[in-house]
Amino acid sequence: METKNIGIYILIFTTGIIIISSLVEMIKIENNTMRYCGTVSYSETIDKEPFIKKDSLNSEQQEIVALGKELFEENCNPCHSMNQKVVGPALAGVDNRWENEEQLIQFIKYPEETMQKNEYAKSLYDEYGQIMPNHDFFDDEQIKAILFYVKYMSGEKVYVEL
Structure with a gap:
């Protein structure tokens, strides 16, 4: 049984x-x-291409992207990428991590000084164990070009004036 x-x-x-x-x-x-x-x-597959195609940018914006790319590759690329941590943090969305663009520009130029008065800058030091070197040789417009390039390459919306 x-x-x-x-x-x-x-x-x-x-x-x-x-x-x-x-x-x-x-x-x-x-x-x-x-x-x-x-x-x-x-589910949807997205390309790694920028959200805004180059030919949808006006000529002034294309020049800004080109300048930003050149400055990024010469100065930022050794320690940063768009979407992965390298020596420093990934840069996609970097402008959203700061209260305003002026703070971010100040940090890029004078990271150690900014770290003394900004909690987010302190947290970067805590996470990566080192301070980014000063980039005070850049003027604000060059830094803005780099940030525009980062947005463009990260697929973030960049404003296109018609």
Whole structure:
């Protein structure tokens, strides 16, 4: 009698495994919609290209992007990337981490001085264990060009004047 019960349990267990395996195989992707066991979710693939295409920028903005790229590659690229921590933090969204652009510009020019009076600057030192070197050789417009380039390359919206 007990052997029959064990056989029934094994049959039920095996049937359950087969049903679950069949459901897992029912995953379908159609028009970016994934269906799985009665649930629906939406997924989308995005390109690594900038959100605003270069030809949608006016000529002045294209010049700013070019200047920002040149300055970034010569001065920032050794320690920063757009989306990954390197020696310093990733720069995508950097302007959103500061109260205002003036604080960010001040930090870029004089990080140690800014660290003395700004909690976020202190937290960067705590996280990375070093202070970024002064970039006081930049004028504000050069720093703004770098920040514009970072926004552009990070896929953030940049304002396009028509």
